[in-house]
């Protein structure tokens with residue numbers, strides 16, 4: 001059973017599992033319509049109905065910097081509640097394995113933990129506070145690691161967690177206020193190209209991020225369901241050399257649209273965390289042949305999808 005089945009990553013997992021299915025498994029993609037995971041009764045009813053052998057848990061209350069800054073309470077409560085409900089049911093219904101999705105934004109903010117050196121690795125997850133801009137979400141997701149390890153210790157549950165960097169791809173949330181940076185910029189560049197006007201990037205454009213394409217991440221989730229059984233959360237990221245500035249990403253998106261107008265930076269908006277460079281050494285030691293889609297190609301595919309699907313996209 002895949003929760004969050006209609007989201008961006010759920011959509012990518014549908015595509016990947018159609019061409020690379022796990023031998024002997026069929027997939028049941030569920031989403032809010034099938035049961036609100038923040039409600040323990042509805043969660044149990046969903047498990048009763050589906051009777052999954054395994055679970056890939058993608059459902060979450062997520063959003064970009066500005067949603068996190070504005071809705072820390074809900075991000076904390078909703079994610080903590082749904083994750084506790086899902087884990088409890090995974091144990092009660094004796095699933096063989098649960099794979100949960102964290103994020104690298106939950107790792108400590110280096111400037112608040114002087115002893116930490118970038119790049120961040122898996123061992124540092126609890127070694128300091130996260131960046132204040134996404135505190136609510138970050139601590140709720142850190143508790144997935146704490147609870148997974150305790151279910152493993154107390155009940156022998158094979159609960160693993162994966163921590164991807166900033167994800168983007170087709171069928172993302174492109175809403176102006178709640179979305180992450182790449183879908184937000186794709187939406188704004190599209191409007192500037194077709195409606196005239198400026199392509200406005202919020203903030204200074206200087207912060208740095210590593211991005212992972214939803215299709216690559218979906219392939220890594222399929223691999224991890226079959227191959228990764230450790231209690232330590234595994235960072236999923238292209239290597240540090242792929243770190244790019246928000247300004248360069250905006251220019252890449254403008255290029256993909258063929259937009260020749262001005263790219264303007266509005267410094268009145270927050271920049272959030274300056275950088276959160278992570279190491280993918282552990283991943284590449286376990287999966288050395290994995291190849292990430294180049295950022296420019298992945299952005300071009302996502303822009304093309306948006307141009308063709310703007311009428312149905314989540315705006």
Ligand code: GFB
Nearest residue numbers: 064065068103105134180181184201202203207270271272
């Ligand atoms: O993806 P994002 O919203 O979140 O983007 P984080 C961050 C950077 O993009 C910031 C800049 O430096 C923003 O200033 N930016 C520029 C914009 N224009 C825009 C815009 O129009 N919309 C948005 N959203 N950003 C998130 C966490 O942090 O990382 C989430 O808040 C999640 O919880 C995700 O974990 C992985 O990268 O700062």
